[in-house]
Amino acid sequence: MERKKEEEVGKVSVIETWLRKHRLVYIGATRHPFIHSIRDGTVDLSSFKLWLEQDYIFVRAFIPFVASVLIKASKESSADACDDLEVILGGMVALNDELNWFKKEASKWGVSLSNVTPKKANLKYCRLLERLASPEVEYTVAATAFWAIETVYQDSFAHCLEEDSNVPEDLKETCKRWGNDGFGQYCAALQTIAERCLEKSSEDERKKAEVVFLDILENEVEFWNMSQKDHV
Numbered sequence: 269m270e271r272k273k274e275e276e277v278g279k280v281s282v283i284e285t286w287l288r289k290h291r292l293v294y295i296g297a298t299r300h301p302f303i304h305s306i307r308d309g310t311v312d313l314s315s316f317k318l319w320l321e322q323d324y325i326f327v328r329a330f331i332p333f334v335a336s337v338l339i340k341a342s343k344e345s346s347a348d349a350c351d352d353l354e355v356i357l358g359g360m361v362a363l364n365d366e367l368n369w370f371k372k373e374a375s376k377w378g379v380s381l382s383n384v385t386p387k388k389a390n391l392k393y394c395r396l397l398e399r400l401a402s403p404e405v406e407y408t409v410a411a412t413a414f415w416a417i418e419t420v421y422q423d424s425f426a427h428c429l430e431e432d433s434n435v436p437e438d439l440k441e442t443c444k445r446w447g448n449d450g451f452g453q454y455c456a457a458l459q460t461i462a463e464r465c466l467e468k469s470s471e472d473e474r475k476k477a478e479v480v481f482l483d484i485l486e487n488e489v490e491f492w493n494m495s496q497k498d499h500v
């Protein structure tokens with residue numbers, strides 16, 4: 269009997285296709301040595317503190333980007349986009365919580381969050397966020413970027429919470445912040461939004477979104493690298 273092609277059995281989503289095509293880059297971003305070191309408990313504390321202060325700066329820059337996605341969602345006219353606004357707004361609310369968490373966590377580790385100088389990789393990533401927040405960037409591209417940024421953290425920290433991990437007690441809170449089930453569901457909702465946009469977008473727009481997806485993965489790798497190597 270003739271074997272059916274995948275498309276005939278069940279259509280493979282755009283995002284699923286990318287994840288297969290760029291699997292190694294995705295693994296590089298979500299299974300980085302820094303994440304492994306948290307997972308197995310060998311993490312260098314000065315690296316962790318450096319990551320903490322740099323990520324606080326990143327999250328502050330991430331908020332206006334998310335606001336720009338919210339504005340784009342509010343201008344979508346299609347009926348199937350009407351729930352997007354609530355998902356994105358939920359993300360904004362979580363970020364307010366997150367800023368407070370950073371402050372609490374920083375004081376726990378004796379890290380000061382005022383006067384932190386952003387490092388090169390962080391500045392580069394924040395500049396990408398700024399470009400992506402521009403009104404000229406299509407909703408599809410922005411929504412894809414949003415999904416990718418959140419998902420890298422979700423996937424990385426959920427990996428640290430798996431049964432065979434050995435995360436030190438005082439780092440568990442950090443892993444749970446992004447690795448918890450609720451955050452996983454939120455990322456799944458973002459994926460649904462991005463996928464719906466991608467399915468109905470033009471070839472050109474889809475290509476742009478794929479380039480941005482890869483750009484984000486590379487920036488995430490460099491961000492982890494920075495945390496591991498730039499201190500001392």
Ligand SMILES: Cc1ncc(CNC=O)c(N)n1
Nearest residue numbers: 323326327330417418421491
């Ligand atoms: C560098 C980076 N990427 C993704 C996230 C997760 N999003 C919001 O917290 C993050 N905090 N930092």
